Amino acid sequence: MHVTVKLYGTLRRFSLPDTPGIWSGEIPPGSTLLDLAALLGAPAEEVAAGAVNGETLALDTTIPPNAKIMLVTHVNGG
């Protein structure tokens, strides 16, 4: 299953080299947001929240086909 993920905060370091802030590729059907993060190499502790098609959902949510995904870390302003 092909997905495109926007990565925010320190997760940006898991972007594809030519697309800062974005990763796209194949993931196994039935993967959750946390499975996806693990596939990218991101430590689970670092993932604060995820959104699917604009809606923030629990990290154990199964990713539907053709989903637009966002993964974020804890980031403060200041």
Place this chain on the structure above:
Amino acid sequence: MEQKYCGFWGRILRVNLTTGQASVEEPDPLLYRRYMGGRSLALYYLLREVPPDTGALSPENKLILMTSVVTGIPISGQPRHTCAAISPLTGCLADSQCGGWWGAELKFAGYDGLIVEGRAEAPVYIYIEDDAVEILPAGELWGKTTGDVQDALRQEHGEKVRVLQCGPAGEKLVRFANLTDDLKHFHGRGGLGAVYGSKNLRAIAVHGSHRRIKIADPKRLQELAQWFVKGVKIGPSLSLHHELGTSKGIVPVSVQGILPTYNFQDGSFAGAEQIGGENMKKTLNGKTESCFACAESCKRSLEGESGPFQVTRQYGGPEYESIGLLGSNLGVDNIVAVAACNELCNRLGLDTISTGATISWAVECFERGLLTLEDTGGIDFKWNDPENNYCLIEMIAARKGFGDLLAEGSRAAARRIGRGSERYAMQVKGQELPNHEPRGKWGVGLGYAVSPTGGDHLQAAHDPWFTKPGKYTTEYDWVDLEDLAPVGLLDPVPAEDLSGAKVRLFVYLQYIWALHDVLDWCIFTAVPEFRALSLNQLTEIVACSTGWRTSLFELLKVGERSVTMARAFNVMRGFSAADDTLPERFFEPLRAGALKGHKIDRADFERALKLYYGMMGWDPQGRPTEARLEELGIGWVWEYQKNHVPAEA
């Protein structure tokens, strides 16, 4: 001139604008060991020299500008300085730390601090070049933008002069007028620009020739400095902060449901990606800039245009707080418009947080029918109307029309209008709240309530960082609690929680944050959530600078001393537990966003306040006890406090 002590001069400059006299005092060096600088040294003078019944805009109010025992040394994180006074916005303490260049320059001129007192008969500016201190006429500068004044002073005194000035808004005594250092760094909060204005003071320009501060262990300090430089290159958090600065936070915070939106009605913003740092970098040709001697270089310099809005590099670029308060909280999803409004605030000398929040109050009140066209002079308020916001910023700075009411701040404006509009003024103690929704991080709510300067987000680290066990990953990337273990904080606590464990976490974090304000140390280089210099490394840095055999215990006590001195200052001015409140909105469910329906539990909040006072060694009315003041080595504060506070009934 020889520097007597490692890390500091032992010299405080005092300028009296009423008499036109300048003098230098040389305090006991133990004063520096006990208070170390910044907010604590400022409070030392404020508590002793400013009577409790002093008006914020009276000549008796004093502007205290302080550096610390590490300011100006060659390592990232040290360039900040403190400005403190009674706030024209709140009536309590105004205390602000500003990055940039001015603090180090004051140190290079041979001073650790500057006390400005009295009021000049006509507009003036102060020019300091080492031992030469002049009070010079500023009639021709009065009314000019901050950029024009900076240009004029550099033309007069040379390109290397550093300028700390108010803008036209400060001259007009706008209650949330700010100060700017080199046009891109700010004492944003508390209305310190109006204190300048009340003294007929437009600017303080400094140039120093003693450009190398004598320190005790330059070799070890260089090693620590290089460790940090490497972290900026390879550390995930530090390199991200270098790339995007604070603007990196907008989208993640929106996804988490804690981005103030539509005057804190919602916690997520549909336009977050448009105004986030990633898009700002692409849209506005962003470049990074630095404060003095800092490898982090997290400041933005932007240029671009969109429709009627133009942004220039002269005034830097908007930080996270400004993007929120001039963006999502006003429903604005155009980053160029947000940056242009930010630039206008900087040009006129207005705090972007209070400016945006006060306009947000007006928009919501207008939407609810609590403000009418008759009240506003025909101005039609609505969300996502940056052209209107731009005009209002000009009107506020000039105190023109309805802008004159808004220039008083949201609390005073709401009191004047009445009709129930007070409940939509999102402020604590009169200071508007910054860009952090506390219904998803209750400790931030506690911080808003007990902050000695009114609503402020920099009392402590924010809750979400400490919800998971600490886990060390790489040298530059430890997660969550790991960095707090040296102070004994080991257990995760949920973000939406105000149990005893959360209050304990908050109290310890407040000591750490206060320590940064005392040392005038930049939080972006050394607090746990940025995964940078550790507390133990910060302790080493103080030792390297001063030669003191110091410890983390001593430094945390310095931080605690600062919190309690600030509390005593406010208690003497009539503030009590009754002022440690939150807007009612936070006890009601969030209307929309990822945390829709979440609210702060009122009983938990009230219990947390009592626990907080107890842990701080304050009485149930939130007043520091004689015992705790003695324990902190500041028993003299009790002598001031007891004479100005009625005994408990």
